[in-house]
Amino acid sequence: MDKIYIKNFEIFANHGVFSEEKNLGQKFILDIELSLPLEEAGKTENLKKSVHYGELCLGIERVFTEKSYDLIESAAEKIAEFTLTTYPIIKSVKVKLKKPWAPIGRHVDYAAVEIERGWHEAYLSVGSNIGNKEDNLNIAIKMLKETKEVMVEKVSSFIVTEPWGNVDQDEFLNGALMIRTTLSPKYLLDKLLEIEEKMHRVREVKWGPRIIDLDVIFYDDLVLEDDYITIPHPRMEEREFVLKPLSEIAPNKVHPLLNKRIFKMLEELK
Structure with missing residues (x-):
């Protein structure tokens, strides 16, 4: 299946279990992988046969920031649900949600979850x-x-x-x-x-x-x-x-x- 990738998409939001995370907010980084047929878009240059990834990013940012989630697992599910139901041409989506400022108390590059959902x-x-x-x-x-x-x-x-x-x-x-x-x-x-x-x-x-x-x-x-x-x-x-x-x-x-x-x-x- 053909792919569209969005890598290292940074969004500031207020997700987390601790009150400080909800009050102060923190940076999150998203990797999105879309599986969909792209041959017709490539042959006809018809954007309607593909996904406008600029609009998709704006939609993901809106969905990601309109509510505060305790778990990044919940936020990732919401992103996958929004992506699939808004763009039915997409067969499946893989969402990797990274939390570089996770309150672990030790040095890590990030904590993350990765899910894959589809039709x-x-x-x-x-x-x-x-x-x-x-x-x-x-x-x-x-x-x-x-x-x-x-x-x-x-x-x-x-x-x-x-x-x-x-x-x-x-x-x-x-x-x-x-x-x-x-x-x-x-x-x-x-x-x-x-x-x-x-x-x-x-x-x-x-x-x-x-x-x-x-x-x-x-x-x-x-x-x-x-x-x-x-x-x-x-x-x-x-x-x-x-x-x-x-x-x-x-x-x-x-x-x-x-x-x-x-x-x-x-x-x-x-």
Whole structure:
């Protein structure tokens, strides 16, 4: 991936745990590395196909100084978030934040943190079988679109499906989304659970009725299993209500464990 670098960008700000740091302020030094495609900008000299790094620096300085942070880790996260959400053309950003006047009591060149954040492609399954199901799905999608760390790229049509697991309930309306997000899998799931909670989802019966159901099916080509989230979503290959709308928006997406495309899994299921 092509790169743009900003090195040794000095900003005076009031970050730190100690009151003296907040009151007196100190110098911070930033190194920024942007990963983005630059071929079109190079061939056409169109600045809109690149990043105006002068404007970016002014924006970073404003974001960096408008609030006092105890930890430089928090300040670095804010810079990365601002950079990615302001310039969606940027695929990822690496932020190195140096603190040359860190109150360590010993001679050091600087203390620093370095983080790398980027946009990720994820696929979600959405479903509802209580109340006005279509309205429920559209409300959830609208809430996702209003999340600054999420860009909704594709939305499938909605399909009526029979309940899975616990069959003694109303039919479901299901769909699928493709999104881009700067959130990690854990924080993406947190956001989905937050939307479900705001829409008053109640979890009483496994596979029971629900006003809204939001699941992460894929996240890049990641394979992950921990106590909080499993990716790809387990048993999704057995569920037509997942595969059918997903096949509409991403038929050639490959399951990273089964090494099969979505349309093929749907054919085999049928």
